[in-house]
Amino acid sequence: MSPRKARAMLGWAYLLPYASLFVLFVLVPIVVAAYLAVMQFDLTSPKSAGFVAFRNFADAWRDEYLQRAFVVTAKFAAMMVPSLVVVAFALALGLNAMPRGRNAVRAMVFLPTMFTVAVTGILWQWFYNLEFGLFNFVLKNLGLAPVPWLSDKNIAMPSIVLMSLWWTSGGTAVILLAGLQNIPRMFHEAASLDGADGWRGFWSVTFPLLRPVVLFVVVTNLIGAFQFFPQAQLLTGGGPELATRGVVQYIYETAFNGYRLGYAAAMSWMLAAVVAVFGFLQFWLMRKEAS
Amino acid sequence: MKGRWVLLVAMFAVGLLFVAPMVLMVLTSFKPEAEVLNPESAIPKHWTLQNYLDVLNWSEEAPFVRWLMNSVLVSSSVTFLVLVLSSLAAFGITRVRVPGGGAFFYLVVASMMVPGLLFLVPVYFILNSLRLLDTPAALILPAAGGGFGVFLLTQFMKSLPKAIEEAALIDGCSWLGVYYHVSLPLCAPAMATLGVLTFIGSWNDFVGPLVYLDSIQNYTLPVGIALYQASYYTEYGRTLATSAMATAPLLLIFAIFQKQIVESMSSTGLKD
Numbered sequence: 230m231s232p233r234k235a236r237a238m239l240g241w242a243y244l245l246p247y248a249s250l251f252v253l254f255v256l257v258p259i260v261v262a263a264y265l266a267v268m269q270f271d272l273t274s275p276k277s278a279g280f281v282a283f284r285n286f287a288d289a290w291r292d293e294y295l296q297r298a299f300v301v302t303a304k305f306a307a308m309m310v311p312s313l314v315v316v317a318f319a320l321a322l323g324l325n326a327m328p329r330g331r332n333a334v335r336a337m338v339f340l341p342t343m344f345t346v347a348v349t350g351i352l353w354q355w356f357y358n359l360e361f362g363l364f365n366f367v368l369k370n371l372g373l374a375p376v377p378w379l380s381d382k383n384i385a386m387p388s389i390v391l392m393s394l395w396w397t398s399g400g401t402a403v404i405l406l407a408g409l410q411n412i413p414r415m416f417h418e419a420a421s422l423d424g425a426d427g428w429r430g431f432w433s434v435t436f437p438l439l440r441p442v443v444l445f446v447v448v449t450n451l452i453g454a455f456q457f458f459p460q461a462q463l464l465t466g467g468g469p470e471l472a473t474r475g476v477v478q479y480i481y482e483t484a485f486n487g488y489r490l491g492y493a494a495a496m497s498w499m500l501a502a503v504v505a506v507f508g509f510l511q512f513w514l515m516r517k518e519a520s
Numbered sequence: 521m522k523g524r525w526v527l528l529v530a531m532f533a534v535g536l537l538f539v540a541p542m543v544l545m546v547l548t549s550f551k552p553e554a555e556v557l558n559p560e561s562a563i564p565k566h567w568t569l570q571n572y573l574d575v576l577n578w579s580e581e582a583p584f585v586r587w588l589m590n591s592v593l594v595s596s597s598v599t600f601l602v603l604v605l606s607s608l609a610a611f612g613i614t615r616v617r618v619p620g621g622g623a624f625f626y627l628v629v630a631s632m633m634v635p636g637l638l639f640l641v642p643v644y645f646i647l648n649s650l651r652l653l654d655t656p657a658a659l660i661l662p663a664a665g666g667g668f669g670v671f672l673l674t675q676f677m678k679s680l681p682k683a684i685e686e687a688a689l690i691d692g693c694s695w696l697g698v699y700y701h702v703s704l705p706l707c708a709p710a711m712a713t714l715g716v717l718t719f720i721g722s723w724n725d726f727v728g729p730l731v732y733l734d735s736i737q738n739y740t741l742p743v744g745i746a747l748y749q750a751s752y753y754t755e756y757g758r759t760l761a762t763s764a765m766a767t768a769p770l771l772l773i774f775a776i777f778q779k780q781i782v783e784s785m786s787s788t789g790l791k792d
Contacts, residue, residue: 239695240618247605247670248624254665255631258642265641272648323531328524330532336778337535339785340542343770345724347742348763351749352541355756361557363544399538400785407786445788456637459726463746477637484641485731494641504635 265494272488285495294471294479295496301386302475302500306454308390313398313450314443320402322431325409335406338399346396350463353392354379357464379465382472389460389473396460401446408442409435441518448511455504476500542767549761556757571761581751584762586737587744591766594656594740595722598663602718603711606669610707611699613670614677615685625674628667640731647732658732659740663722669714676710677703713780720770720781741766 241248269281289295320338324331341349356363357378365375378388412435420434436443458477461467467474476496484493548556549571551564578584613621643662647653652661684706688698704711729743739747745762752759774781 236616237619240612240616240621243608243612243616243699244618244621244624247609247665250605250661250665251628251631251667251670253646254643254662255639255667258639258646259631259634261642261645262638265645320534323527323534326524326527327531328528330528334531334535335782336774338538339782340771340774341538342785343720343724343774344542344767345742346726347746348545348767351745351759351763352545354749355760356541395538395541403782403785404788452635456635458637459730462730477640480637480640481731484644490641490645497638497641501635501638504637508633 262494262497265491266498267495268491270489270491270494272490278491281491285492286499288492289496289499295476295499297471298474298476298479301471301473302455302457302477304386305390305457305473305475306451308386309393309454309457310447310450312390312394313401314447316394316398317401317405317446320398321405321409324402324406335403339403340399341396342400344396346459347463349392349396350460353388353395354464357388380469382469385465385469385473389464392464393460397450401450404446405439405442408439412438441515444511444514444518448507448514451507452504455500455507545760545767546764549757549764551757553755553757556760571757572765574758575761575765581736582744582748583737584744584765587739587741588765590656590738591723591740591742594659595719597656597660598722599715599719601660601664602666602669603715605664606673606714607704607707607711608699609670610673610677611703613674615682615698615703616695625670628670632667632671640727644731653732654734654738656738659722659725659728663718663725663728669718672714673707673710676707680706709780712777713784716773716777716780717784720773723770 266285267280267282268278269284270278324335324338327334359365359375359377359380362378364378368375377384379385416434416438417430420430456477457475458481461473461475462478462481465473467478477500480493480496480500483489483496544562547562547564550567550569552566552568552570555565575584612618613625639662644653647658647662652658685698685702688702689695693701724742725740726742726746729740730746733739733743736744736747741762745759745766748762749759
């Protein structure tokens, strides 16, 4: 064996353990997802599996429940992403301006991101409870009427968004704070000399310099928001009246309660296509920023 | 000057808002059940360990200790596998410089762009075909195939000078020896960050065990406590005691590795 060939064999010996799991649980699933999407495949009767070409996609296109789920997901994203950016920005600016104690407060706002979504859901379900929840207890003491936080179809989604803000805005604030601290001091000093302080300094100096980081935060959270699922699964189960059942939850129920894997795979591709559009948007905008 | 103090106080108040739910969780878990539903005072009037004792003595419907052991097993196996397999792969790509290694690296990075939801159904299908559903392996193996570790360690090793490794090779050290005695110690900071992030991610994973596990005995903590809460939702004292115990290991990790955790989060937005 030539030394070059020996080295190649040796190198792949190092790669092989990881590569085998990568192939089995990353590459093969993508192929299987494509295969399932064009099959009628029900786990309850695998013998009846058959090729149906694009019928799953055609069915999904006309599926009223899927349309509703897309509306719910879009609604969550439309509420969550802007409020997250505003809250995280306020936190980051506040932290950045702190003369001391910054690391302590940064740790405090970051702490909720360490929680599993299950514990987060349990805590907030307790706060939101109609009869003995903390929020309604406070409202009652203020002489106000109790709010049906999770059982009203117009309030449930904002309640989920509020919980998600508590859970994730600290993490986003830390990213923005790092961006703020990355801006060289001289920019602020120059702006200050030109009389651009405070709010004007923020809009004319800080924000433009931070654009790439903000862009990153917006797109990654948009991608995350479109895969919204566990928060609703835990807090409302998708209710009331499916008002909080997003696309991933519908896919989950189709696949693992109804065992219709083919149809669920087709819907997964449709949502993945939407998410991919955001990914390409990010790539394109980043390139434009860079040039 | 006065404005700065106002800001300081205001920011601490905001920080307290973020911490308050956790403090309430811990305080309430020490209340007797009758006091839990009556939130007049956040601090228990009668402190009790009863909720914790009840939880630890739970039986078949809610075997807390079993869930805890499952979580420990799964998270530490995932962390161990990710650290070993990713560092071996990164070593192969950057040091042995195997032909095709660069292309493989780009394939791994590209796969990280695929949204996670797409894997839910096909991975279930594959685990079902391998008869691995409802076993710890259903959570461990797919997690170890994720690309983040290879991405992180390959980037890190690329940024290190190769001179020490080359010197070790010339001195007659074997490739495996170089990996173990030279590269691994050099990568220690990146390995620590990767290990901590992997452990946290695995410990907190909710959707994986929800989809790939079936029997209560095999649950990990997040699905276990969610199931318990769904069926005994009025027993908040016990649910909160469970939640506090499930969160405690992470708070310990956060206290020790705060710098690495926050820094790795910070740097995600600064990449070009």
